Each structure stands twice: as C-alpha cells, then as structure tokens.
Amino acid sequence: MKLLANIGQLATCRADGGQGDIHVISDAAIAWDEQGTLRWVGAERQLPPEYRGIERVDAHRLLVIPGLVDCHTHLAFAGWRADEFEQRLAGRSYLEIAQAGGGILSTVRQTRGATEQELMQRGLEFLENMLALGITTVECKSGYGLEEGTELKLLRVYRRLAQEQPVRIVSTFLGAHVIPPEFRDNRDGYVDLLVNRMIPAVARQELARCCDAFVEESAFTIDEGRRILRAGQAAGLAPKLHADQLTSGGGAELAAEVGAWSADHLECISERGIAAIAAAGVVAVSLPLASIYLNQPPMPARRLIDAGAAVAIATDFNPGSAPSYHLPLAMTLACTLHHMRPAEALKGATIYAARAVGMEGSVGSLEAGKAADFAMIDAPDVNHWLYHFRANACLMTSIRGKQYWSADHGAGQPA
C-alpha cells in the first residue's frame, strides 16, 4: 500500500456532471495497493486509520490529475514530412504536394519499407516523451500500410509496445485511411479487401479493439464507411470515425447511427450532426493541433457542449497535419480556440478521452477501484497549469502506482 498525500488540489474528473465538473478535492490524499489499484481517494483529514502508517509520497501541495489519455494518434509511421510543412507555408496546395508524391501516400511508402524493429524504436521514444508529459494511455491507429501485411505489422508494433513499456495502448485498425494507389481505379475492391480479409484477420489475431474509417470526399463515402464499420462491429471491433474534417459530409450522423465510441475532427459538423451525436452519446474528439498546423477553423466545441455532447481533446499526432504529441499544448489551444475553460479541457483529456477508447471503467478518473494512473503538475490548480504554458509542467507520472519522475526521464524544468 502507498499514499500520495499533501495534494493541494486533486482533480478527480469523475464522469458525473457536465464538461466543466472535474470534482476537485482540496488538501487531498490517495492510496493504492500492490496491484496499482486505487483504494481510497478523499480529503486528507478524513483519511481512514488503516492508511495512516503506510509509505507516503509528498505532493508538495501541488495539483494532481488523472493520467492524461491521448485518444487519437497515428503513432507508428516511418519518415517525416517537414519539407511539405514548409511547402504548404510557401503556398503550395495539398493537391500539388500529393501529385508530386507527397502527402499521406509518401508516409505509406516509407512505412511499408520500414522494419517492425525500426517502428518499435521510434514508438518507444515517442511514448517515453509522452509519459514525461503526464500521458498514461494512448490510442494508436494503423493506417499507413493500406495493405494487409503492413497494417498487421503496425498493429503488432502496438502490441509489442504495450508489452515493453508502461504507457497503456489502445489499438485501432484504420485500414480505411485513404484508398491506396493500387486500388485507385477499384475502390470497391479495396473496401472488399478491408471487409473480407483485413478486418477478419485483425479480429482473429486480436490486434485491435476499434475500427476507424476516414469519411471524407478525398477518402471514403458514407456508404463505404458504414459497410466497413459494420463489418468491424460484426468482428467485435468498436467503431470510431474521422468525420466532417474538411467538408460537411454526414460523418457525424453516421457515427450516431452505428453507435461509434467517438467521432473525431468535426471541424465542419452540421447542426443535424451535432444533435445526432449528442443524442447518441458519441464522444466528439477535438484535435486543436491539426487546426493550428493546417490554419483552419476549429471544431465548434462550444456548440457541441451546449447540445449536451462530451468533448474530448487529443493530439492527432501524425507526420502530416499534427506532428506533435504535446497533449498539454493541445489542451491550452482547446481553451483559446474553443473557449473551453481549463477544467473543461481537462475533463476532455481524461474521463471523456477514456470513454472515447472504451477505457472509462478502469482509467480517466481518480476513484477507488480504478488504476492508480495520475500526474503531479507544477501548478496550484488547473487554471494556472493550462494558462502558464511551459515546455513540461509535469513533475511525476504514475502508472498503476509505479512512479516516473521528470528528473529521471528528462522532462522540463518547472518554473
């Protein structure tokens, strides 16, 4: 048994209440057992006698939050696309770049050519840096293979990453990222391949918990998306969607129809789409870094919240539109771009993000019975943390009660 005590503010982030209800306990403590399960959470003066003599870690009156959940990343890829970033800034269009061999397909080419070991090594580095930022659970999508061998390779990388380092991984099959070049003139052939071969193979090998599809003019139609997600569901994979990012195409409505765990992006969501996902309980995942990198208007998060939807915040980490895994930066941007209050952004990166990856029962909030996944932040409260943006304000991350201190893993010096 262990105790974290002298916590200035504990944001428990229980699910009940609205987007801004993070259920703060002042002068708090939390206790967990040898299995890394929380046994007690509350105000320290109410600590039951049986927890008073146990080993004690001092939180120095700082802020403690649930471990952050990054519920949307494309973590495993080869190469980078820094020069495309510069070309876009210089005015070159996405289409021109794609026609010159760039864009998603350039990452697909490089990822197909990379070994599992190369992808592992990079994934380990990314996850170590994410852990240092307070992130304890990461959703990881395939989608840079677009052929059975490489898609399964990416998902195997995620399985090994889950075994070889502490951050929890939720794997998502995104074979339906774009139509691969081999099937440019045979869309139906690729959808058949997804539905008849790849999804069954992923399910049989238990390589993913979710199936995602990019529903967009430049990717998959509503009907194709429905067919793919229904096939995933039949195989036991929970549906998620990239929806309404560049055009308003009814993706949110499809997410509601299939009962998706989340609908992500939603920059161009319609009023009907907002009503549909709010009614269906689909989590709306905002990706503010993509809005910043692409210099595009953000998701209408305020309207979604007002309609009763839960809004999660994630990085969208990928080598094209969001080449950063800095989730606290995405949270500060959610405040400034969406006019979300810091507490609302925190709920979006903890319990609602956990809901978006089907992990709400075990992580995302600090409650007895859940995992002892938490982060100690160098700030007196949530407002101060997300307002005073620093390289890294996380001093310590715990996963299942095991503590990783910033001095050990090279996190930023606190101010």
Add this chain to the structure above:
Amino acid sequence: MKLLANIGQLATCRADGGQGDIHVISDAAIAWDEQGTLRWVGAERQLPPEYRGIERVDAHRLLVIPGLVDCHTHLAFAGWRADEFEQRLAGRSYLEIAQAGGGILSTVRQTRGATEQELMQRGLEFLENMLALGITTVECKSGYGLEEGTELKLLRVYRRLAQEQPVRIVSTFLGAHVIPPEFRDNRDGYVDLLVNRMIPAVARQELARCCDAFVEESAFTIDEGRRILRAGQAAGLAPKLHADQLTSGGGAELAAEVGAWSADHLECISERGIAAIAAAGVVAVSLPLASIYLNQPPMPARRLIDAGAAVAIATDFNPGSAPSYHLPLAMTLACTLHHMRPAEALKGATIYAARAVGMEGSVGSLEAGKAADFAMIDAPDVNHWLYHFRANACLMTSIRGKQYWSADHGAGQPA
C-alpha cells in the same frame, strides 16, 4: 580555444539577404577563443590548421543555430492572472475584468508590493528555463510599477539578473505602459512625471537602454507617445513602441518618424504604417503567443515582409496576454499563423531580434568576431525543428562559449 565540429547544418543567420536567407553551411564547424568570441565559422573540411588540435565538442550531425533572442518580454512581475484567463474564456470582457480590479492594474498592485528579492528569485527561474530552450538574450521591460520607486526597482532587478546568471539582458523602461490609477484624471501629470523625473532618473542610473511606450486608445495617444519617446532619446534611450495592437492608431508611423528600433504587435497596422516602417528600417516584432492567447487575428507579417520590412518573433511573456516564455512555440506559431517559412521564423528570432534590441553587432548570428552564443537542436534542419513541436528540442545552449547541457538544466528529452 574550442571547436564545435561535426555540425550537420549550421544556420549562421547573417543579416544579408532577405527574411528567409539564413545562410546554412553543411558539415560545419565553429571555433571560439577564451573570451568566448567566435574566431572561425565554416565548412569543416576547410578548417584552418591552427584549429585542428584544439579541444573539440561533437555536434553529432545535428542543427546548430545562433542563440535565440527574445526581443520582447515583461519578465519581472508579481502574481499571476490565471483566473482572468478562465473568466475571459467564459465570456467575461476585458473591461468587466478590469472594473472588478483585474487586468494590468492587478499586476501593478502586486508588483508594487513585491520585494526586489522576490522578483529576482522568479526572474532567475524564468531565465534558467529560457536558457534551456536555447535563448541567450532577453529584452526585459519595466511597466508594472507606474511610479518611480517601483519602476526603478524593476530595472534594478534586471541589472542584478544580468550580473547573477548567464543570459544577456537588455533593459527597457516602459513607464508608459498604461496611465496609473493615481493619474486617471490627470494624464498630463503622468506624462510630465515620465518626461521630467522618471526618464532622467533611469538614464542617470544607466538602468535601461531603451524607452518603450504603449500607443493605443486605452493607453497613450500618438502625441503623448511622441513626447515620451523624444524625451527618452534626448536622455540616450533608444525608442521602441507597442503599436497598432487593438486598433489602427498610427503607432507604426510614429515608430518610423522617431526612428524606433522596433514597432511591436502591429496586428492592426495600416498600409501607410507598413510602408513607413519598411522605409525607415524599423523592425516589426510579431508576438504570436499574444494572438493565440487573445484569440485575435495575427500581425500581417507576410505583407510586411513583402514590403521589405524585417519581421522579428518574440514571446511577449507577461502574466496577462502571453503567459508563456516558450519562444520556439512562438516560432512554430509564426509559421502557421503568418505563413512564414521556418527559416524566416529563425531569422526573426535571431539576427532581426538582435537588431530590435540594438545588439546586432555582437549577437544574433554566427560570424567570426561575434559572441559564441549558440544552441544545438535535436533536428536535422530548421524545417524539421519547427514542424515537429516538442517540449524542448534544444540539447545544449552556449553563451560566450560556456555550455549548458539539457541534462544539467532539466530540459526536455529529445525525440
């Protein structure tokens, strides 16, 4: 004598050429002497014989840049205003917040009550973290005193900071930040006080190199600004301006008229203002973090560059509109918000920023005769660095040849 060798790309950032000309040398080396002055800069294969046997530091084929110059900060202040950040996000107007005792004047109240030692301690922490990010020169403004005693106290803090830690400090007197509450009904009285007492006292005690004024509807008029800046010039202080931030009030034109070192903000600059500062050689300082935190349209940097102006990038670090000193983040935002290419942003945070604080002769570029102030960045080139935003990609910072490694000062783990 010392040598930094095996540099993959050296961005020398010499002043000649345009905004994007950073004069990269591949496979480079630099040598400096015991005084910390650069003696030789070039391609390593051309290294003269006399530098071949000297002590050698390996740059591991990474990117090396001049030490970054943050040419606009309000570094010394007491308290924070995190709760105002939340209130603004919740829809409360700046005016309502100010009327409830918030805004700049709340920082003024707290700063007047702080001791020199308290301000020193915070300043040391900020500068240590800035150094870890690759920043070697910081402009620091007074302006949270608005009375002679506190204004001089702030400038004395900067003088002591310059003595007690390595980052170079350029001090600016900003008594003309806003009209203090004591002079609400006697504007002329405050301007008289600035011109007749404070500016002479600052100059006599050699406490500042520059004199700044906030020319804006809510602060000082053009005529008041002119009178203050001219008094500063007469006393030997170089003029700088906060201009055209919230309204287009002719601040840029005034900057050109008085020959200011820089005009800062410029979100609402007029076409006449653009032409005027380009013709006068006034550096246009962009503050992208303030645009992000206030969710306002950014400076028209592209039009300024096209008109021939030099655009510098700075943080505007202050407790209200830009509570972050993360200059590399400001640079990445300059790319996405302004459509500046990474090389253009780098020139803006090195040689042009040095020009904005009158230091172009000694820092801001890597050339023989200048100071050995540089940063080693965990990236192959400038495009990759500013595209792949990380907590901190700076591995080592050198000031006058003395090296500070990230492992020593707690910087982020590289990826």
